[in-house]
Amino acid sequence: MLAKFVVDSHFRSQPKGANLDDKAFSESQEEAQASARPDDSKILSQELLRKYLTYAKLNVFPRFHEKDMAKLTKVYADLRKESSRGQGVPIAVRHIESMIRMSEAHARMHLRQHVTEEDVDMAIRVLLESFISTQKFGVQKALRKSFRQYITFKKDYDGLLLVLLRELVNNAVRFEEILSGSTSGLTHVDVKMADLQAKAEEYEITNLEAFFSSSEFRAHYQLDEQRRVIRHHLISFSGGRQQIARIHAPVSVIVVGFVGQYQMDI
Helix, strand or coil, X not given: CHHHHHHHHHHHHCHHHCCHHHHHHHHHHHHHHHHHCCCCCCCCCHHHHHHHHHHHHHHCCCECCHHHHHHHHHHHHHHHHHHHHCXXXXXXXXXXHHHHHHHHHHHHHCCCCECCHHHHHHHHHHHHHHHHHCCCHHHHHHHHHHCHHHHCCCCCCHXXXXXXXXXXXXXXXXXXXXXXXXXXXXXXXXXXXXXXXXXXXCCCCCCCHHHHCCHHHHHXXXXXXXXXXXXXXXXXXXXXXXXXXXCCCCCCCCCCCECCCEECEC
């Protein structure tokens, strides 16, 4: 598929050496492929994308605010100091130049005339991921710990938070079973928000608002902000046979245990 795209691209860029019949055949193939694709309004056509990029290049020239440039300078100084302690690849001036160009490119892609903090954070994250991956393992670990606040920018942690919350629910069910000797009368489980927050902070996750408003969370849990607890309802089964917890969340995790007469729809 990639080779065909490259060949067709070269073919279209050389109109003098192309045969008209071949051109018509190539265009008909493209039309057939386009008609076979699903109709998605979010997918831009090549023509519209080409116009978008041309407009951005000719009309958008983002400028830095002083505070954003100061932030890049601070990250560069901290990264240079941290990298000099180990035996890894040293940081250079070209790295801060790369962050500046990536910040401007990200702003231009959104048709912004000024570089925002979001553009700068994205550029810092891209450079850190690239730079840290070239270091030795020991140096990588230290750098990731020092610059975790930048590396985790705009990453999706909903899956991880679901796993942590599911673990807290399972622990609450086991604790109730130890105290009461059975979970036959248990209809729901409450988990303190503070417990989930403490678990999340171990992974440098401090803001849970987006997770609480996600569809994955609302499909299986209820948030009680007044009591500061998260409630999960258990589904009862007839009979006394042990049932395995069924995982419905889109996370690749193996079942953690058995829950007596109740199946946990987590």
